Amino acid sequence: MASADTPAATAGEECYLSACKGNCGSRCPQQVVVREGKVVRVAAARMEERDDADYRRICVKGYAQPQRLYDPDRVKYPMRRVEGTERGAGQWERVTWDEALDEIAAKMKAAVDEHGWPSVALWNSYASCGVLNGSGAGSVAYGRFLSRTGATILGPGADWAQMFFAYALTLFMGNDIADTPNAKSIFVWGSNPTDAYPADWQFVCRAREKGAKLVTIDPQFTSAAMHSDRYFAIRPGTDGALMLAMANYIIDNGLVNEEFMKARTVSPLLVKGDGTYLRASDLGIAPTEGPVNPLTGQPSVIDPLQVWDVAAGAFADADAAADPALAGDYDAMGQSVQPVFQLVRGKIAEFTVEKAAGICDLSVDDIEWLARTYATEGPVYIHTNQGLGHHANSHHNYKNLMFIAALTGNAGVPGGTPLGHAALGFGSFPTNPLPFVAGTQKSLDICGMYLPDIMETGKWAGKDLPIKVLWFNNGNPLCNESGRLELIEAVKKVDFVVTADITMTDTAMYSDIVLPIPHVFESEDFMTMSFTPYPPFQRKIVDPLYECRTDLEILRDLSRRLGMDDLYPKTDEEYLREIIDTPANLAHDAGYDAFKSNRLVRNYTINDGEVSIDKFALTKTKRLEYYLEQPFVRNNFGQEVAEYERYPYYTRANESYWENPLREKYPLFGLGQHERYHVHSQLATTPVMRELEPEPMLRLNARDAAERGIAQGDYVRAFNDRGSVVLRAKVSEGIKQGVVSIPHGWNASQYVEGHAQDLTNRYMNDFCSNSCFYDFLCEVEKYEGGE
Amino acid sequence: MARYGMAIDVNRCMGCNACTVACKMANNIPEGVFWTRVLTKGGDAPDAPEGECPVLSMSYYTLGCQHCENPACVKVCPVGATYRDESTGIVRQDYDKCIGCRMCMSACPYTGVRSFNWEEPGTAMDFALGDADVAPHQKHVVEKCTFCYQRIARGETPACMDLCPARARFWGDLDDPDSEVSQALKGREYQHLLPEQGTKPSVYFLV
Numbered sequence: 001m002a003s004a005d006t007p008a009a010t011a012g013e014e015c016y017l018s019a020c021k022g023n024c025g026s027r028c029p030q031q032v033v034v035r036e037g038k039v040v041r042v043a044a045a046r047m048e049e050r051d052d053a054d055y056r057r058i059c060v061k062g063y064a065q066p067q068r069l070y071d072p073d074r075v076k077y078p079m080r081r082v083e084g085t086e087r088g089a090g091q092w093e094r095v096t097w098d099e100a101l102d103e104i105a106a107k108m109k110a111a112v113d114e115h116g117w118p119s120v121a122l123w124n125s126y127a128s129c130g131v132l133n134g135s136g137a138g139s140v141a142y143g144r145f146l147s148r149t150g151a152t153i154l155g156p157g158a159d160w161a162q163m164f165f166a167y168a169l170t171l172f173m174g175n176d177i178a179d180t181p182n183a184k185s186i187f188v189w190g191s192n193p194t195d196a197y198p199a200d201w202q203f204v205c206r207a208r209e210k211g212a213k214l215v216t217i218d219p220q221f222t223s224a225a226m227h228s229d230r231y232f233a234i235r236p237g238t239d240g241a242l243m244l245a246m247a248n249y250i251i252d253n254g255l256v257n258e259e260f261m262k263a264r265t266v267s268p269l270l271v272k273g274d275g276t277y278l279r280a281s282d283l284g285i286a287p288t289e290g291p292v293n294p295l296t297g298q299p300s301v302i303d304p305l306q307v308w309d310v311a312a313g314a315f316a317d318a319d320a321a322a323d324p325a326l327a328g329d330y331d332a333m334g335q336s337v338q339p340v341f342q343l344v345r346g347k348i349a350e351f352t353v354e355k356a357a358g359i360c361d362l363s364v365d366d367i368e369w370l371a372r373t374y375a376t377e378g379p380v381y382i383h384t385n386q387g388l389g390h391h392a393n394s395h396h397n398y399k400n401l402m403f404i405a406a407l408t409g410n411a412g413v414p415g416g417t418p419l420g421h422a423a424l425g426f427g428s429f430p431t432n433p434l435p436f437v438a439g440t441q442k443s444l445d446i447c448g449m450y451l452p453d454i455m456e457t458g459k460w461a462g463k464d465l466p467i468k469v470l471w472f473n474n475g476n477p478l479c480n481e482s483g484r485l486e487l488i489e490a491v492k493k494v495d496f497v498v499t500a501d502i503t504m505t506d507t508a509m510y511s512d513i514v515l516p517i518p519h520v521f522e523s524e525d526f527m528t529m530s531f532t533p534y535p536p537f538q539r540k541i542v543d544p545l546y547e548c549r550t551d552l553e554i555l556r557d558l559s560r561r562l563g564m565d566d567l568y569p570k571t572d573e574e575y576l577r578e579i580i581d582t583p584a585n586l587a588h589d590a591g592y593d594a595f596k597s598n599r600l601v602r603n604y605t606i607n608d609g610e611v612s613i614d615k616f617a618l619t620k621t622k623r624l625e626y627y628l629e630q631p632f633v634r635n636n637f638g639q640e641v642a643e644y645e646r647y648p649y650y651t652r653a654n655e656s657y658w659e660n661p662l663r664e665k666y667p668l669f670g671l672g673q674h675e676r677y678h679v680h681s682q683l684a685t686t687p688v689m690r691e692l693e694p695e696p697m698l699r700l701n702a703r704d705a706a707e708r709g710i711a712q713g714d715y716v717r718a719f720n721d722r723g724s725v726v727l728r729a730k731v732s733e734g735i736k737q738g739v740v741s742i743p744h745g746w747n748a749s750q751y752v753e754g755h756a757q758d759l760t761n762r763y764m765n766d767f768c769s770n771s772c773f774y775d776f777l778c779e780v781e782k783y784e785g786g787e
Numbered sequence: 788m789a790r791y792g793m794a795i796d797v798n799r800c801m802g803c804n805a806c807t808v809a810c811k812m813a814n815n816i817p818e819g820v821f822w823t824r825v826l827t828k829g830g831d832a833p834d835a836p837e838g839e840c841p842v843l844s845m846s847y848y849t850l851g852c853q854h855c856e857n858p859a860c861v862k863v864c865p866v867g868a869t870y871r872d873e874s875t876g877i878v879r880q881d882y883d884k885c886i887g888c889r890m891c892m893s894a895c896p897y898t899g900v901r902s903f904n905w906e907e908p909g910t911a912m913d914f915a916l917g918d919a920d921v922a923p924h925q926k927h928v929v930e931k932c933t934f935c936y937q938r939i940a941r942g943e944t945p946a947c948m949d950l951c952p953a954r955a956r957f958w959g960d961l962d963d964p965d966s967e968v969s970q971a972l973k974g975r976e977y978q979h980l981l982p983e984q985g986t987k988p989s990v991y992f993l994v
Binding site: 201 | 801802803804812832841843844845846910912914915916918919920949952953954955
């Protein structure tokens, strides 16, 4: 049913609500206009008056969705690699769904019979989190399949530095973007709110119009940098050293907010020799029983964290002490203990302003100005969005950011957060996840970037893991993950590879079977997370083009061929109702029928008019944590956790560092960009995007270009020992000297030769297993071949 | 009677091209043609600043037909295909009258806001995207921004004004002091492009 009261449609047209599913994560609600059975245009959906100014949103990528729907590059039919051709050769034949699924079923059966279900791996990324068809265990399609079979999950490496810190180690989410106008200063640091997240920018504008100072720290001159009061072109991969130098300056110059440190951060908590916190039980006080934990049915244990109360001259429960000490060494029944702050201060002392100036290629004045501004012109909102997370040393940045925020009180207050980011304020819409589960099998769930090791050794964590069948869904890792050439070699070693996607991606190119799935406007699904207060209900607006089938339809059919006739006993609508129609949702008129009725349904758990401020309610200590009492790794294969994982820390990147002898051969620091006309590889071939930006361009500093005889628009070759890429040069001063940047998300076929990710490295630190897109060196030369 | 105009806040504009694509999609604009686009003031390439890193400066200007009160194009059109619509202040282009002489293109001081369809206009799709009531694009005529005349006729705003992500664009009747554009201009310093040409644009840049 089309809604009649919308101005978007004119006579003869129908207007439906949906959402853009571009993988920036924003999932902006859209009005979709249909004329004569075709989607002809979209507009930003109008919201309730209380939300419209903040959350009504759209960008180039959203506007281009009708062209993505009708993109000539869509996969139209199931395709099979022509027998006898190599993977990646691009020779395809059309097959029927029966042929494709029979072949997949036969390959899976053979693998399972010989090696068990873990030999079948599903590699997914972030492209969809739909409850029916989305990634990994969180959907009906894949969740039921995995929990029934125990097939292996290979997940993304991208963005795991920030995500692992925030969502796993500390549960600190930061303040929502709508809090930005409360800031007196905004540091854009590790993000690009003007190109990658344009919906964020208006909040920064509002703050500036109220007089806020805007600072951008970035080796690349973005539009946000253009609007900034000060711009600092830091050397890539060195941000952590800058943070620690700022901390030392703040401490040494008496700019510490001690009251905040004592009351709201882990600073006064006492640490024992083994790195864990001193608790009352360490002082001989028996733990007491607290309220029953509803999850375990057992009483909780109360064993309060201890501080040294200067006022009493004795140990005290952290929350009861009148004046907790931030310094000193104390004897706790024979154990030497000291406050977190004193411990950390000692660990980071070497990172003076002078030392960091050399590491970061900034002046002493610059760093002192940043430290003073951060400490004295708060609240400071640090806008950061994974950009500090793409080196092997990146995960330390987040502890360091928490530390400078703890020192200065720039956290847990309106306008003040070290982790300012869209959407984090919004919790998920509450749904029933039981339909995602159809069995008791536990899947091995690890980062797919380890595939080359697994294929090399046949093992994971010392145990056999012979991967025989690989199924790519909801992602395009062979275009978007780092270390592409190594990943391709690993994929080639797998017996049988399937990709389900909407277009012929770089990943699909290396598959044996490619299965066409629908565009967001062609199938029904629901997403629980959104960067607006309106959970995106994805309605089937037009019939799927060609022979496209949803992931769920594909797995329904496949499961029958595998003898699992009962795996998906319900219809899509029945599953959606089971997931959405909880008693609480129905009581709030937020059930399936409400979403289906073609109006925006607000997430009733979001308080009206209240911007989300993270006041550390979810952290274990209920305090801002820059010290990790019990750090753990993302993927455990028996590795040790180094002591320094506990505290703020800086070490050089893996390859991209100034003193690296490899710089004699490859002097340029590599970077990537998330520019305006892509969302990763989505929209790579969408016509209007390519009209605006016809081909990939390597950003190169004008002085570096002159030294190499490269002029504006020349074709250049960027290369290192791993690989190379040929593309046009965009010569400008808008990038730091000695740094080049290669755009992210183009298909291999769109470069003259090679691929941006052929230069990047598969190396990851084994603490958080994050893809290190920016951790590479290269050289650039004028390209003499071809046209 | 109205005198429609727009104001663009240069201090907010981030050059994101949402307006460019909104226009392109709503008006089903042929491949290779843009009725509005983003220009970079700064270095010698799009999105390139002037200066030496890190001391850099740059700004964005979105550029389409300026819908001048004193339009140079109207004066030179030999057949009256280019005219100023007195009831809206919009400078319009009548494709049926246009003889393709391109005098308007040479007379207009704002480079690239008008384009000439040398070939049959084509788009990437085999059906028309955008508004149903957009005048079909024609071969051998000049076309340009219409301020989305079809939308204004329905009481709506031009596509590029529906939602600027930066909330940098303001629209309305310049003669109505309560209109969004009049309110945005109030108390703000503004620029016209090429004021020395005496064209009196209806597009204002807030600086």
